[in-house]
Amino acid sequence: MTDPLLKIENVVVDFRTIHGTVNAVRGLSYEVARGETLAVVGESGSGKSVTARAIMSMLAENARVGADSRIWFDGTDLLELSELEMQEIRGNRISMIFQEPLTSLNPIHRVGDQVAEIIQIHRPMPKKQAMAEVLKLFQEVQLPDPEARLSQYPHEMSGGQRQRVMIAMALANKPDLLIADEPTTALDVTVQAEILTLLKDLQKSHNMAVVLITHDLTVVEKTSDKVVVMRYGEVVERGNTQDVFANPQHPYTRHLLESEPKGRPDELDPDAAPLMVAKDMRVAFRIAHGGLMSRKHVDLVAVNDISASIRRGETLGVVGESGSGKTTLGMAMIRLLEPNGGQITFDGERIDGLTRKQMRPFRTRIQVVFQDPFSSLNPRMIIRQILEEGLIVNGIGKNAAEREELIGQALDDVQMPRDAMQRFPHEFSGGQRQRLAIARAVVLQPEFILLDEPTSALDLSIQAQIIDLLRDLRAKHDLSYMFISHDLKVVKALCHNVMVMQHGDIIETGPTSQVLEAPKTDYTKRLVNAAFKVVA
Template sequence: MNNPILAVERLSITFNHRQTVVDDISFEIHAGETFALVGESGSGKSITALSVLRLLPNNARLNAEAINLHGDDLLKRSEFELCKIRGRRIGFIFQDPMSSLNPVMTIGSQIEEVIKLHFDLPRDAIQQRVLELLQQVELPQAPQRIKDYPHQLSGGQRQRVMIAIALAGKPDLLIADEPTTSLDVTIQAQILALLKDIQEQTGMALWLISHDLALVSSIADRVAVMQQGKIVETGATAEFFNQPKHPYTRKLLNALPSMQNCLAHSTEENPPLLQVSDFYCHYPIRKGIFKRIVDYVRAVDGVSFDIQQGKTLALVGESGCGKTTLGKSLLNLIPGSGRVVINGVELNGLTGEALRRQRANIQIVFQDPFSSMNPRMLVGDIIAEGIRALHPEVSAEQRKARVRQLLQQVDLPEDSALRYPHEFSGGQRQRICIARALAVDPKLIVCDEPTSALDVSVQAQIIQLLKTLQQEKGVSYLFITHDLAVVAEIADDVAVMYQGKIIEQGGVAEVLTQPKHAYTKKLLAAVPVLKMDH
């Protein structure tokens, strides 16, 4: 494999002249190949990709012998010349499409912008190219969606638009930074198949940045592992997964959740803690000058299930199926109707003090820990907030002691109480949210995608923490997720949700190994599996 498309030689990046975040790394990417850079959050993967395009923050300093694109050293190019390379010869798919797309421009205009910048084409040809790109990325009803804004699209559709923008310049190299992190397994499988198809059609190189090793094993030709700014291992994919050499690589592979773990769960029955019968959550659709109700969005449509004491029910399904709506409406955070009984007490119709007392029995851990905490509050006050609200009789000294005990339970140092949320990593912030949920001794915790954005090793730690707390305190979980390997690891029972209804439920081993419904079979077929031979 001669003449690589991209050759990076001895690249280092420091922040504020002190903190080294990328430490003397070298690698090559060749035409037509998929090169994966893997590692945990904070290892330096994304900043390495941004440095190739010289898109670094002002306090970052880049040192390298060369960054060659087809033999052309990008370090010697001016900012004006780099503008002609970015988006044209190197395309970039950013991690979060919602924050990368312009919310006040239609998706068609945003793709047009790239084409106008890099190609001298007449108006008709530009519009035709926009439509071709949206059809190439398989956006449903592309001609009708051109004038839509990003907020009108689902997560998977927004990611497709990001790919269309990245492909608009017909790049030689496409950098995809965690392109499927927050997507459902079925959409993730579609996005990956799409990238591989486009790669085969155009012959471009694909640089994939990811912490999902199962996904990497199914798509990459070569893999490099990054740890604390250094590349610790590089090799062909088959060799990398079959004979990992570095201890850190072996640690990452060992942390992967396995679908086989569903067979290890106890099938012993416990009494029910939560009983939900015929539960609905409908949103009215209003039209016309008088905004009359013409129909309803049936987000949750007649759902019934039980959660046993000290057990975990996993609620699985794609984005938009109603999982989170159901979880939040059980806590009365959004209105719903139906019979909900917890620990023998019926929640329907409860108001005021009676409802407040029952709130201590059900708590929630949200999907994004950072946005669910007040950034101006100290962690100790965040954890103690529930105790202050639901148990006003507890003294300040007792609250402090309880916060210390909770931090210890979630494996965080005692001095964490005097720090702010932004001073912690994603995994640590999720631990703080778990401590906050445990503060009032709930009988049930609703966990809404608590591990979806975490690295495999941090995810393994959070799952282990939840299991340990369940054994020690007998707490039950409603675990909302789209990751079936995590379900196999943590759940006792599974309910599969599709378009507001539960279409299949049962013990975890039964549902994951002998699915009955076609949709459950489709979900299981889309789960990326670690491929050990290529």
């Protein structure tokens, strides 16, 4: 037995709130040796990410770590170190991949500069040399057109591409310990396998310890040596991964292992009229890269003359790898992004040429749930204010009491307690924030909702609840959904029809069961194999 690199003993983390003390972590203990991968699994709010932030000394100001808690790293108790001493370790010997890349990356700096900064802080070197290392890192994490990405800003990249930048940043200084908080959540299934293989290879070459926080049990089974199962801040089961998966002892572990998106979409009315129709949609971005004297401008075509139609009551799935143009297409169809060409019709009316003011009447009828709920929920507002804002702007509800009841009904729909109204977004887990984002869309009683990866941040058991919720809402209000996802299991359970996109083009389209069970193109076959077949 080698001495553990990381050893956590009796870690207790409490948060003081206006409603009292919240016990987030209760006496947690585990250890990780060099070269070993420990997976920490559990539903949203179980304390997984809070523990990771305690290791990094990055807890919120209202957090308190227990007096008897100990976090040993290479023989040093991290809880005894000053902030200055932790800065020498953080980002150098211990790195972390965060769950929400858009909130972790600085929006006003280019991503290349941000990764180079991490390298230069801990390993002083000329900027040119640091940028050369960044380029190699971008190539390692399979970032498409890595040289052009160096000069891009976070908002110009897809969710999966931003997550790969975060992985490159975490690996920049070859840490001894890597804490990966949902590192593949935003990635499509094919790239997920590549990233996990990359992490494994780097782990072996540098004898790196990895703490993998995830709700994806397939990832756990493929990559981890040991597993810790958490619930309500406590460990309910631990052991070798193979043993736990083969013979789970605790009912909660069995519940997690049995949780998977199930069922098929409800029958669609064959006579349903088209609601949202796009014809010959084209979206291109002009990007610049290179130095001052060699600056080049190129057009990056994200959506290439695509047509799509969504009927009343229909759920259309849009799948494809990161950067394929899924989100760009959706945002252009609902006029949150200006297309370069094409026509958009909603309920028989052309909306592609409307001004911002003319679009106002359509905004209550067309809603969106974004991929990253933390960046789309105002951190300075309590949940009641966030959900009420749309009601006030659009004149829905006669008075405050009526609006409060509408908000309460929306919270009921997404299985959130009504007392959540008085809390801020940062007081909720990632999965809870996503449910609140769905509530914000539902409260306006729309006809069409664009759902951009709405279940990617959710654990499996909550995914099933959200799928059931979306089914119920669709049936109750005759809603139409455009469901953008890289999770083909969820798409199969929810969507009537599916479009497969690659490099801005439609590769294959048709009824979901037909496309996913008998794919015609090699690209679709590769997506289906990565999603539904367990790789040894």
